[in-house]
């Protein structure tokens with residue numbers, strides 16, 4: 140891959156995020172890529188009731204919306220999809236796949252929207268145009284010739300709509316496999332596993348309005364200023380109403396420690412709610428990478444000591460007695476954890492932990508928000524269960540202003556899972572799906588993302604089909620994934636824009652270009668809309684407004700229906716009907732997925748509707764009907780001398796593997812992405828200097844992995860911790876290192892060493 144660096148410039152991170160730079164940046168992307176008229180039309184429809192649901196993150200929209208209800212990164216996502224730049228057969232005729240493969244992700248994305256189906260034939264050097272019928276016939280032919288349906292893998296990324304996702308999983312299960320890995324496997328899987336076990340629902344228990352009713356917000360392992368920018372409005376509203384805030388993060392992220400109007404149109408940060416706190420977080424705990432479990436156990440151990448000294452002063456005894464189970468075992472385990480280990484694991488002082496615990500004790504209600512800084516670790520599931528334990532001790536779930544707030548990533552990743560995109564199935568979903576469509580679903584669990592890579596590598600899976608996403612760049616162990624894909628007989632991407640996976644092909648490769656959410660979806664019965672679910676369980680419609688990038692691109696739903704028909708033949712399912720009228724899909728969803736009663740009516744109401752959320756009502760649908768204290772031993776990673784822990788992070792100028800630009804304004808980085816953020820003492824100890832190119836080696840049971848030429852950036856990060864950007868650092872993430880019980884790659888905790896590049 141080419142190094143796209145311009146001249147790298149590093150400066151001190153700014154004191155405030157958003158504000159005027161956000162305005163200019165958003166407008167530069169919107170007008171630059173879309174032109175003024177199209178950009179203005181798009182902005183007026185983004186996140187409006189009945190408009191386009193923002194393609195970027197899963198943060199919900201407020202009930203009462205202003206005319207510009209989006210942030211800088213929402214604007215970038217819209218501009219990236221609705222760009223006027225296009226690539227067709229001429230582009231592919233003049234660039235071989237080998238030439239494209241050495242270009243950077245930034246360059247590849249900049250080329251524009253895909254406009255027609257393309258095929259790379261066996262032993263071919265260039266993608267060539269192919270008609271839809273022939274392309275779909277080829278895929279169906281390959282699928283039906285497999286020795287077993289489990290020789291195919293069907294990946295999904297979280298931008299896919301509810302309607303397309305539901306039909307896609309139906310097709311895959313009718314075909315005979317549960318091989319439905321998705322981006323969630325690399326993202327919030329640890330959350331889903333942990334919460335389902337502890338409280339009976341793997342999702343958030345709060346709504347937006349709870350931020351105005353809370354006394355404390357804990358943000359742990361999440362960078363909202365970049366990755367869910369409008370969450371800053373909720374944090375500001377909480378602070379305005381008198382709440383405190385704790386940020387637990389190895390980095391002092393600008394969006395957490397200062398404020399900030401995330402809406403680029405407002406421009407002036409002072410305008411936000413007429414209020415500007417000097418500092419958003421009242422307490423920042425610069426935790427050592429992977430030290431979150433130690434932080435949580437430390438806080439709870441201190442609370443236990445205080446409760447014992449003065450019974451009834453800290454814990455919610457009534458809630459614990461009536462609503463929970465496992466309290467005694469849990470407190471005994473807290474007693475057994477030595478303070479020395481808590482201090483070592485967290486990298487913090489006893490005073491810092493005490494201060495955080497005091498803030499929890501002082502809060503009647505509190506909310507904890509988390510994301511990838513927590514989920515992508517070996518002990519992620521247990522750590523999230525400790526977050527739940529902290530809430531249970533205080534009875535802080537299921538009442539106003541109190542609850543759990545995992546912040547999902549992709550705009551519909553949560554909806555896709557609700558629709559059945561999962562390598563497993565709940566018994567209820569299975570029974571309903573079988574009842575509705577009259578077939579027996581495959582019994583065996585399918586492969587998750589990491590298992591799919593291993594299956595392709597080992598020749599057990601031969602076809603890789605991707606409904607969106609960028610598997611080759613997003614997955615751990617870039618080299619292993621490229622090898623795995625190369626071994627496939629056929630790889631297929633349903634995508635809007637060219638990406639690394641399309642140029643990391645199997646023996647044969649097909650690109651099926653699809654509509655983006657901002658485009659008009661015309662089908663036989665008229666223009667269609669789709670729906671998505673936000674991180675707070677709000678289901679809303681999304682309707683495109685722009686003419687499609689080309690008359691030869693198709694909707695995801697149409698593609699699934701055509702493929703299903705070609706693969707399964709006449710099978711009693713009305714695939715043509717579904718493709719023609721998405722209301723019919725929603726009717727079927729209503730009969731299969733609990734909570735979607737009256738789907739077609741309620742989705743048309745302004746703002747849509749909320750799915751049932753029993754824990755929010757104080758009801759815990761676990762097998763015992765109780766919320767469970769889960770007891771696990773303290774875990775953290777110790778590193779031997781000469782090694783460090785590395786985390787991988789997103790810049791302000793990317794959406795996952797889609798690179799919008801080479802700057803990271805909030806961290807003072809300008810013009811490059813191959814950087815490593817390091818503590819100044821570590822830089823001095825290793826005899827390195829700012830800007831010096833270094834090689835990074837990662838260590839795992841199966842050997843070493845290496846990347847070259849990353850520039851050293853001195854940064855405020857705990858000693859023996861460092862950070863680099865995703866996806867540039869993905870070659871270092873070992874395929875075999877994943878979270879216990881959720882299988883999520885441990886992209887936030889990699890053991891590395893750093894040496895000067897020779």
Ligand SMILES: Nc1nc2c(c(=O)[nH]1)N[C@H]1C(S)=C(S)[C@@H](COP(=O)(O)OP(=O)(O)OC[C@H]3O[C@@H](n4cnc5c(=O)[nH]c(N)nc54)[C@H](O)[C@@H]3O)O[C@H]1N2
Nearest residue numbers: 212360361362366428429510511512548549786789794795
């Ligand atoms: N603009 C934009 N928006 C996005 C995305 C994007 O790429 N760009 N991606 C979307 C997706 S799919 C997702 S999942 C979310 C991701 O959203 P986030 O999870 O906020 O994103 P990350 O940059 O991966 O890192 C999270 C934070 O965890 C911190 N961290 C790293 N290691 C640790 C640790 O060991 N402990 C603690 N406590 N903190 C740690 C990092 O310093 C960083 O601040 O954002 C979504 N929204």
Ligand SMILES: Nc1nc2c(c(=O)[nH]1)N[C@H]1C(S)=C(S)[C@@H](COP(=O)(O)OP(=O)(O)OC[C@H]3O[C@@H](n4cnc5c(=O)[nH]c(N)nc54)[C@H](O)[C@@H]3O)O[C@H]1N2
Nearest residue numbers: 296322326607608609613634635636638787795796865886
């Ligand atoms: N080291 C490291 N690795 C990580 C992470 C990390 O923090 N560190 N984070 C992980 C996380 S949280 C996630 S979610 C994954 C993300 O993994 P993916 O979801 O696989 O990756 P994306 O970059 O979001 O996918 C972008 C591609 O989606 C296609 N696309 C865009 N819009 C549409 C659409 O409307 N329909 C269709 N069909 N295609 C579309 C475009 O062609 C684009 O190239 O990466 C994971 N990988």
Ligand code: SF4
Nearest residue numbers: 193195196210213369
């Ligand atoms: S907060 Fe997320 S969903 Fe909302 S406008 Fe910004 S990027 Fe889009």
Ligand SMILES: [Mo]
Nearest residue numbers: 326327548549
């Ligand atoms: Mo994600």
